[in-house]
Amino acid sequence: MVDTMKAAVFQGEGRLEFEERPIPQIERADHVIVEVGAVGICGTDLHALKVPPGTLSRIPTGVIMGHEIAGRVAEVGEDVLSVKPGDHVLVDQNAPCGMCEMCRRGRPNYCISIRNVPGFPGAPNTYGLFQDGGLAKYVRVRELNVIRIDRSVPIWQAAVAEPIGVGLHGLRKVNVRVGETAVVLGAGPIGLVVTALLKRSGVGQLIVVEPLELRRQAALACGATAVINPKEADTVERVLAETNGTGADIVAEAVGWTLDTCIQVASNGARIILYGESELDDVIPIAPTLIGIKELEIYGVFLAPFVFESARSILESGTLPLDQIVSHRLPLEKVHEGLDALRDGRALKVVIHPNEF
Template sequence: MNETMRAAVFKGEGRLELEQRPRPRIERPDDIVLRVRAVGICGSDLHILDVPPTHPAKPGVIFGHEFCGEIVEVGPEVRDLSVGDRVAIDQNPPCGRCDACRTGSPNFCEVVFDNPECEVPGWPHTPGQWWDGGMAEYVRVPSYFAYRVSADSPMEHIVVAEPLGCVLNGVHKAGVRPGETAVVMGGGPIGLLTVTVLKLLGAGRIIVIEPSEERRNVALELGATTGIDPSAVDVVSAVREATGGAGPTLIYEAVGSQLDAAIAMAADEARIVLVGINSAVRASFAPTDIVNKELSIHGAFLMRNTMREALDLIESGAIPIGRIVSHVLPLEEVHEGMRLARAGEALKVVFTP
């Protein structure tokens, strides 16, 4: 077996380079080593590569935190997994023992955030950002990161389980009332996954705000009832008009920069869920706008025990992942994949190292 492998390595200041790296080995008794079968591009990956960056990461690490694969090696203390198993990876699994986990907030697990290498407080210790991730032929992770999956589901679909799990966390925060009007701000992969989940849970009218005509059309195929181009109209006025002046009662902000507009368009007593992340953005709304409308604003960070739920939805075929994964490319085309994602010419880009 080769001692080196291809890997996409974050070099800092907007640089991602393909190079040979040592093949990972078992380091701890509960480790597993995967042959990576699929690794996705997340919006946070693009933010890391911004100049200046709008999401933190450590230069020198192998990129990619959304990945899945086949086990090729297990540590001596691994009992529930075997060589040959196909697994999905939760890159921020909770420990189950700390105060956050025991009080029902596993996405704030103290172990997940125990990251001495992070110069920016409050960010989880995620592979692909602070230690070597899955944008390579092989990757090492602790065995408790892994969820066994069937041989029937394509790995380029399974790899979407983590972002879907984040979406489910956001949806569970505010719930969905049967027949209510919802707005999804952003038609990227997170926004499109949100549309599918809202539709499954009984939302009535689903309005998607997205500048790309192609993405708006996909959203309509997936269950949205109205698509609005924010580059062509005043978004708040257009949403108000589409809802007969009342405004939506449920809003999912999947961009990271549109909280002001979400508050302005919201109906009285609406719930707003923020799932988009952009650390460079600051809001400018008046707090009285929240008080006068009695709005509820929820942040949704990472997953909250939703990985298994996401995998069940994918493996059952309830979520049309194949419509959201638009490009499956070899790792050698990592720069083209990043370009497609950044330019909005792709939906979900997945590499097969």
């Protein structure tokens, strides 16, 4: 019987290399062994593989990467009740303890077992970043991290649950109203998911700002009513022209360093959602007086607490154009090809298939 598996392991200094690793076994009564069907490659992975890595993406050597995981249950511990072998599942890669102060406050995304912010306490254990993840044939997780999903959902679509959850977490903060005007800055995977979710929520005008042609076309396919190339046109002028001078009711920042532009394109009383990440020591100039004069509301977004069930429902409804967001589906052996395509701007969202089913 085969007792090892091929795995993509972080080796430090930007290196992701294949190793033979033992197939994980049940060690606790609440453990679930998942046969990995699909893993999304995330911007966090790219930051972790930079030299030097991003300040929020410094992960230990020796860990199997891959944190946007979907698969099929292979084995369960004796106390597991919510799933059984053969079930298709989403994996919430974050494992809050449920007992620390932030968990008890209803903020599990700030659990001491998840946080990885330099200067703050924490012992992060995120699957695929701080403990072994999904770029392998199998992954071992806890029961609380798996959510059963209908087998009718293609496994590659199920792997997009976490980006959908991040998008939902931000949009829930701003109470999107039918007919409002929205602007999305950045049409990477998160920006495209947010665009599709905004369209699904019933916004009227939906303007996406993105320099890459491939991404602009994808944004139109996801429901954008207009796209702007910021290298060829002044973003603020174009947004104001598109909105008869009023600006946008909702502005989603999915780049990391365009908050000042968000403030300028926002209408009076607008809500701004910050999805994008920059480095902790980045300093971005803004016009703070405009925030007060316009009475803007600005919301941060960190991880995807309490939304995986909603993401599952959306996936099962089939109402998002995920075929316009996932551009590459590759076997595990071609993970480096997928990473290169993302770095070069030739890919939108890459999904890796360690197993085919």
